[in-house]
Amino acid sequence: MTTPLLVFFVLSALAVIGAVNLILQKHPIHSALSLIVVMVALAGLYLLMGAEFVAAVQIIVYGGAIMVLFVFVIMLLNAGVEEHTSLSKLAGPPGLLLAAALAAFVAATIARSGASVQAATQTGALSSTKGISEMVFKDFVYPFELTSFLILVAILGATVLAQREKS
């Protein structure tokens, strides 16, 4: 087994274990910490694929900013252990079946049609950060500006939603 394959299996096992732990844990803070494990493992996979810029953004924005926001809200609301009613326990088996069917269907489809994708592999190391910056600021400049507008609207919305009403 070659080294990249070994690294891939270690990181993917870490990601899957983190995702399963997210489901198994009862307290939201434990789920949040498992999600951070998944995100860091995915950042490692991006590095393995040679997408170092995406890996850095994944760590900074997902593992840093978004998860800090989650942990902050969990602590702010003093969220406790989640409670399950008998009706919601009923959702477990069908949900597991549906999710397994979905994952198996997607994986099977990919596994069958993957030959054509794989044929195009190994185009050599493309300098990804430079290429991404050129694409973002040339080909995708209008969508990029639109996302800044989206962020602005999101900030306004979050501020309006979370403020206390004066009365």
Next chain:
Amino acid sequence: MVPTNYYVILSAILFGLGVFAFIFKRNVITIFMSIELMLNAVNLAFVAFSQALGKLDGQVFVLFVIVVAAAEAAVGLGIIILIARNRQTLNVERVDLLKL
């Protein structure tokens, strides 16, 4: 070199786990986290295909997905704070105003 299939199958597994968490969990914050898990699985597929096809479009899309996820997290957590303030619970079964 790791085959692209492996990445995409891992992405499918993670997406399936996210769907299951979305259906099974009852805490609204955890449900929100499972949405983030699904977005991450999609990002993995994007980067895998970007690498397989030798084009950078996929990685640019990942950037946009991350931006949208950040905006969504800000607004969604604001809504969660509102729910907790108005109904004193984070259990989605107690948030049943639209239910007959």
